[in-house]
Amino acid sequence: MNTTLDRMALGEIAVLLPGASAIFRRYGMDFCCGGDVLLAEAVKEPGVALEQIVAELRALDQSAPRAYPEEPGALIDHILERYHETHRRELPELIRLAEKVERVHASHPDVPAGLAEALRTAAYELETHMMKEEAVLFPMMRLGTHTGIAHPIQRMRIEHDDHGERLREIERLYRNGVLPAEACGSWRALYAGVRKLADDLMQHIHLENNVLFPQFATELPALPICPGMVMPAKQID
Ligand SMILES: [Fe+2]
Ligand SMILES: [Fe+2]
Structure with missing residues (x-):
């Protein structure tokens, strides 16, 4: 297995190796929404050496x-x-903290302006x-339903x-958690909470996309040909 890690997808590795998702997260690699990207490709954007990350993954138990x-x-x-x-439970408190930080520190150059709205x-x-x-989806899965489940799964994916896009915007607004030295307790609590939200949301999506959904039929049925949609043959004068 170790020799083929670079040719495996991030989501696949995150399922196979407990602890891999924390390594991917540390390097800013998207293992949930971008879980089908091969490791050898995924290292290019953060500029991580493939050998380094493979060594860290191989060291996992x-x-x-x-x-x-x-x-x-x-x-x-x-x-x-x-x-x-x-x-x-946690998002309402993060929104409240973001509103407070944006209001109290409105004139600070590092204030995360727009974060409360993005969190809302x-x-x-x-x-x-x-x-x-x-x-809809989870009750179908609990009943073991496979027929007709591909469309709701596709919709959720x-x-x-879209959640991943919004999360990237939140991470941009809070400067990836980099605090000014003089940040108050609310500011620190806000950034720690946003970091936890990001970690939780990525793991949440990973479990659905890469562990739960693949256990059900995900092939979309071919669309039936509708006679009314067939283009008429071109008339030749
Ligand atoms: Fe969910
Ligand atoms: Fe979901």
Whole structure:
């Protein structure tokens, strides 16, 4: 396995090796939405030496227990408790802290202007997305339904990409957590909370995209040919 790591996809490695996701996160590599990118390709953007990251991955204990169950019902329970409920509990406080920091330090050159609004948008979009999973997709999965499940899975994958885009904007606004030396307690608590949100959200999406969804039929059925849509043959005068 070790000799082929560079030809494996990030999501695949994150599933196979407990601890790999923390390494990818440290190097700013997207293992959840960009989980199908091969390691040899993914190292190019952050400019990490392939040999260095392969060595770090090889040093991981492959037999270490995973922090999540793989059976769909148990994994859905884990996702709901560990991620959906955590996002709902923590995001309102992060928005409150961001509003406070932006207001109190409005004239500071490093103030994360726009962060509260970006977090509000992320919270709204996440809530809408999680409600769809809880009301439609997860109940289908608990029933073992495979027929007709490819479309809702595809929809959720597209929404995960959108969450990833919003997360990148949040990380830009909070300067990847780099604090000014004189930052107050609220500012420090805000950045620590945003970092945790980013880590949680990436792991949440990774578990759905790379562990849960592949256990179900993900091939979209071919579209039926509609006779009304067939273009008429060109008339030759
Ligand atoms: Fe989810
Ligand atoms: Fe999701």
